[in-house]
Amino acid sequence: MLLTLIRRELLANLMTFRFSVAMVVTLLLVVANTVVLITDYERRLISYNTAVKQHHARISDARTYSKLQNETIVDRPPNPLSIFNAGLDRRLGNSIKVSHILVPTLWDTQSHSADNPFLNLFSSVDLIMIFQVILSLLALLFAHDAIAGEREAGTLRLTMTNPISRPVILIAKYISAMVCLILPVVMSLLLALILFSVSGSIALSVDDWLRIGGILLTSIIYLSVFYLIGLLISTITRRTATALMLAMVIWSTVVLIYPSLSVFAVNRLWQAPSRLEAAYGEIEQIWEAFERERINFLKNDGVEGEDPNFNVKTPGDGSVPDWTNSTRTILQYFKPAYREMTRIEPDSEPQIPYVKAYYQFSEPQRIRAAERTWLVRQKTLDQIHVHKADVAKILMRFSPAAMYDLATEAWAGTDFHSITDFITAVQQYRQTIIDYFYDKGAFSSRQWFASDHGIVEWSDLPRFSYRRTNIATSVQHASGDIACLLLINVVLFMTTFLIFVRQEV
Amino acid sequence: MIWHITKRELYDHLNSLRFAFTTVLIIALMIVNAIGYLGEHKAQSVAYQQKVSESLDKMRSNADNLYNLLIEGPGNLYKKPSSLSFCASSGEAFIPESAESVGRSWGLTVPGHFEAWAIWRMQYPQSNPNLWDIMPDYTNVDWGAIISVVLSMIAILFTFDAISSEQEHGTLRLTLSNSISRGTVLVSKFLAALIAIGIPFLIAALINLFLLYTSGSIPLGPSEWGRLGVIVLTAFVYISIFLALGLLISARVSNSSTSLTILLLIWTVWVVLLPSTLGALTSGLQPTMTSNELDRRQRDLSGNLHNQYMEFFVIPSREIPATKETLLWSEYLMEDAIRHERLNEEHLNAQIAQIQLARSITRISPASGVRYAIESLAGTGFTRHVQFLAQIPRYANEFRAFLIEIDLADPESPHAMGPEEGTSQKPVHFESIPKFEDHISFSGAYNAAVTDFMLLLLFFVVLFAGAFLSFLRADV
Numbered sequence: 001m002l003l004t005l006i007r008r009e010l011l012a013n014l015m016t017f018r019f020s021v022a023m024v025v026t027l028l029l030v031v032a033n034t035v036v037l038i039t040d041y042e043r044r045l046i047s048y049n050t051a052v053k054q055h056h057a058r059i060s061d062a063r064t065y066s067k068l069q070n071e072t073i074v075d076r077p078p079n080p081l082s083i084f085n086a087g088l089d090r091r092l093g094n095s096i097k098v099s100h101i102l103v104p105t106l107w108d109t110q111s112h113s114a115d116n117p118f119l120n121l122f123s124s125v126d127l128i129m130i131f132q133v134i135l136s137l138l139a140l141l142f143a144h145d146a147i148a149g150e151r152e153a154g155t156l157r158l159t160m161t162n163p164i165s166r167p168v169i170l171i172a173k174y175i176s177a178m179v180c181l182i183l184p185v186v187m188s189l190l191l192a193l194i195l196f197s198v199s200g201s202i203a204l205s206v207d208d209w210l211r212i213g214g215i216l217l218t219s220i221i222y223l224s225v226f227y228l229i230g231l232l233i234s235t236i237t238r239r240t241a242t243a244l245m246l247a248m249v250i251w252s253t254v255v256l257i258y259p260s261l262s263v264f265a266v267n268r269l270w271q272a273p274s275r276l277e278a279a280y281g282e283i284e285q286i287w288e289a290f291e292r293e294r295i296n297f298l299k300n301d302g303v304e305g306e307d308p309n310f311n312v313k314t315p316g317d318g319s320v321p322d323w324t325n326s327t328r329t330i331l332q333y334f335k336p337a338y339r340e341m342t343r344i345e346p347d348s349e350p351q352i353p354y355v356k357a358y359y360q361f362s363e364p365q366r367i368r369a370a371e372r373t374w375l376v377r378q379k380t381l382d383q384i385h386v387h388k389a390d391v392a393k394i395l396m397r398f399s400p401a402a403m404y405d406l407a408t409e410a411w412a413g414t415d416f417h418s419i420t421d422f423i424t425a426v427q428q429y430r431q432t433i434i435d436y437f438y439d440k441g442a443f444s445s446r447q448w449f450a451s452d453h454g455i456v457e458w459s460d461l462p463r464f465s466y467r468r469t470n471i472a473t474s475v476q477h478a479s480g481d482i483a484c485l486l487l488i489n490v491v492l493f494m495t496t497f498l499i500f501v502r503q504e505v
Numbered sequence: 506m507i508w509h510i511t512k513r514e515l516y517d518h519l520n521s522l523r524f525a526f527t528t529v530l531i532i533a534l535m536i537v538n539a540i541g542y543l544g545e546h547k548a549q550s551v552a553y554q555q556k557v558s559e560s561l562d563k564m565r566s567n568a569d570n571l572y573n574l575l576i577e578g579p580g581n582l583y584k585k586p587s588s589l590s591f592c593a594s595s596g597e598a599f600i601p602e603s604a605e606s607v608g609r610s611w612g613l614t615v616p617g618h619f620e621a622w623a624i625w626r627m628q629y630p631q632s633n634p635n636l637w638d639i640m641p642d643y644t645n646v647d648w649g650a651i652i653s654v655v656l657s658m659i660a661i662l663f664t665f666d667a668i669s670s671e672q673e674h675g676t677l678r679l680t681l682s683n684s685i686s687r688g689t690v691l692v693s694k695f696l697a698a699l700i701a702i703g704i705p706f707l708i709a710a711l712i713n714l715f716l717l718y719t720s721g722s723i724p725l726g727p728s729e730w731g732r733l734g735v736i737v738l739t740a741f742v743y744i745s746i747f748l749a750l751g752l753l754i755s756a757r758v759s760n761s762s763t764s765l766t767i768l769l770l771i772w773t774v775w776v777v778l779l780p781s782t783l784g785a786l787t788s789g790l791q792p793t794m795t796s797n798e799l800d801r802r803q804r805d806l807s808g809n810l811h812n813q814y815m816e817f818f819v820i821p822s823r824e825i826p827a828t829k830e831t832l833l834w835s836e837y838l839m840e841d842a843i844r845h846e847r848l849n850e851e852h853l854n855a856q857i858a859q860i861q862l863a864r865s866i867t868r869i870s871p872a873s874g875v876r877y878a879i880e881s882l883a884g885t886g887f888t889r890h891v892q893f894l895a896q897i898p899r900y901a902n903e904f905r906a907f908l909i910e911i912d913l914a915d916p917e918s919p920h921a922m923g924p925e926e927g928t929s930q931k932p933v934h935f936e937s938i939p940k941f942e943d944h945i946s947f948s949g950a951y952n953a954a955v956t957d958f959m960l961l962l963l964f965f966v967v968l969f970a971g972a973f974l975s976f977l978r979a980d981v
Contacts, residue, residue, distance in 0.1 A: 018763070118600070245662070248769070252655075
């Protein structure tokens with residue numbers, strides 16, 4: 001009996017004008033946008049590959065160990081799944097300098113592919129946005145007259161004259177509508193995947209397939225929410241016209257207006273307690289302490305004066321004075337110190353041991369100061385920027401559309417967590433470089449500051465490798481939103497069910 | 506007669522659920538907008554003044570020596586903030602607020618320890634100002650968004666059943682049995698809906714302006730009122746487009762539920778998705794240099810120049826008249842600055858052309874058209890930025906010409922601007938240095954808005970004619 005009902009409903013839904021129009025519109029938009037996004041991805045990939053090559057070649061520009069701090073730049077590869085949900089993948093910086101004098105953070109990133117910054121004026125439409133807007137509308141259009149329409153036409157009473165229980169009717173309607181809604185989702189995803197394979201530039205791993213599966217699952221749960229909202233409206237209203245009106249009001253608010261409104265409000269009104277000045281002072285103190293220690297060492301090292309060059313005579317090149325690089329707004333503060341002496345006069349030779357001892361002392365100190373700076377910096381910048389975004393996300397989540405967006409972002413690996421994972425990987429790479437320096441005894445070697453006895457051979461320098469966040473972490477980040485969406489489903493279904501069972505037809 | 510039917514329709518609207526919903530929604534959004542932009546203009550103006558005076562202070566300290574001015578240049582040039590940024594600010598996050606000039610971009614040491622600094626040049630920001638924005642994607646709740654998204658949706662909700670539901674109920678036949686022409690019915694339905702949407706919109710807009718004005722957030726002079734008036738007028742034309750569309754579909758489709766379905770799908774595609782999709786799609790038609798390419802061309806340029814002049818690198822001197830070497834140095838440094846500036850300009854113009862093309866094509870969607878019109882009138886967004894950038898090269902040339910003129914007036918200078926030895930070292934009278942001031946030209950803004958306005962009017966006329974014809978031929 002259930003099957004008969006489902007078949008009837010399914011046919012009734014599939015034959016409707018709205019279904020065919022929505023299907024065609026969805027597929028057209030999916031094709032157009034996927035092509036755009038794939039081209040964009042390919043451009044970013046080329047840009048990434050060029051950047052990696054250039055940045056790798058730059059390492060050999062460093063003739064001394066100390067020069068490495070100026071020449072190591074690592075890049076974040078573009079994420080192919082950003083085609084599903086662009087998230088932050090395109091927007092945030094994707095190349096970052098690694099050095100022992102500064103612990104890299106998100107705020108130190110630059111962009112290797114800043115083609116045309118004005119292009120951001122056109123916000124990107126990804127697959128998830130198409131589903132989010134058009135298919136939720138379709139779900140409501142299916143649902144608004146599911147009960148109210150049949151009641152108006154009197155067919156509901158007719159159906160009930162058969163020995164069919166009300167739950168069966170409801171379930172049959174739900175299942176058939178969901179099949180109709182899943183159809184465009186699956187077809188869109190297939191189309192997108194076909195376009196992927198045609199382009200040939202996108203290789204998907206097993207992990208990626210699982211992620212796409214996750215996106216599909218989340219999409220189904222999301223559409224189910226909207227179908228059930230429509231069904232509830234349809235049950236409680238007498239007339240289809242009223243039901244439709246109410247459904248549209250809810251749809252426009254929940255999908256289009258509320259998410260933007262909440263982020264806008266947070267962005268405008270949220271005043272983070274700014275400790276920027278205090279933190280900057282703290283950081284300055286850290287470096288003043290470092291400076292004191294350094295001067296102190298120079299005073300007591302047995303050579304007159306406080307010159308870190310110890311009067312080593314180098315004919316005309318390669319000496320870069322110590323300076324401070326600071327940007328208050330992002331609390332960037334570091335003191336670069338690199339030397340590249342290509343030739344040292346023989347009469348300076350007795351000074352060399354002092355120079356070596358100096359760097360052996362100063363560089364570990366510098367590393368410690370950088371790490372202490374990072375502790376202050378991370379905390380403060382998180383308070384200013386990250387908390388604000390978190391508040392916005394929490395407020396946004398009152399809309400299922402936002403939950404869907406955030407959950408799919410996590411699946412695609414384009415959310416904030418995935419970007420911070422990259423930063424963590426870069427920080428680990430920095431540690432690897434420092435360990436490499438210690439292994440080589442680089443700080444106390446002549447090659448730290450001079451290349452006159454041969455330039456540094458970088459062949460055994462550990463390379464940076466970055467793997468996208470593993471899927472278990474992504475599941476973890478998506479699971480909260482998915483659970484919420486499921487909960488909304490259950491509540492809506494139960495409410496509709498209880499109302500429908502007690503209702504007169 | 507028209508007025509009579511309009512009045513009847515209007516009463517119907519005023520009593521409906523959708524009218525209540527519309528009023529609450531528009532007023533709520535306008536209040537949120539006002540609260541969001543309280544104090545915004547003041548803060549922006551203060552920041553602008555501060556940055557400009559920082560820039561001028563730097564210039565003043567460089568003015569003690571003409572050579573310093575030549576090397577450091579005029580500093581960063583800032584764009585004046587707009588007093589109507591609450592009307593349209595969605596693009597502001599992606600558009601830089603200044604044009605940068607760089608001084609001492611490189612220094613050259615040749616054997617013999619001579620150091621030459623590069624002459625200043627305009628660089629224009631090429632980096633993405635949005636690099637650290639970790640907020641979720643959102644649309645600013647400004648007038649542009651309220652008008653383009655919310656009002657158009659409301660217009661559809663007011664007209665989707667204008668004809669089809671009367672057909673369903675048979676009341677249309679009743680009306681037409683009187684001696685009333687179909688045209689009259691259509692026009693009065695249109696007018697009634699326009700008034701029913703226009704009233705809450707105007708009230709909400711006035712509340713919004715009242716809040717902003719009384720809190721001292723914005724000045725409201727004749728220029729502001731004029732521009733706001735044109736914005737409201739544009740909004741009415743824009744609403745009319747969607748009213749006409751609603752009437753058209755409603756006249757063609759006998760069932761109001763089908764009518765709404767079609768309208769919503771058209772609306773979603775036309776208003777929400779098409780502007781972005783088309784923008785992204787068409788910007789691929791005219792790609793610009795990537796940053797890597799630009800880097801390469803910059804390096805090639807420097808390298809070529811360097812090779813061309815390298816053999817002449819002999820220490821310049823202060824001899825008067827200037828020696829051949831000093832003149833060559835001057836030529837080299839000048840060429841370097843001007844050619845790099847030209848390359849940067851070329852890159853910038855290509856970027857602008859790419860966006861202009863994409864923008865003209867996105868005008869297929871009236872939602873883009875209305876946004877562009879409001880942006881131009883509000884003095885924000887891309888049009889404004891292009892107007893700002895247009896003033897830069899003129900100023901840069903003026904500044905350069907001024908330096909040369911002052912140098913020529915100094916009898917102790919060899920008049921070979923570029924190397925320190927060849928340039929006047931005299932202090933420059935700070936007041937006489939040309940200063941950059943961003944001139945906002947609203948005649949330009951009106952001109953830019955007129956095109957969009959005409960286009961919107963065209964959309965309306967076509968759709969209304971369509972609605973009229975369909976209604977004439979419709980069975981009742």
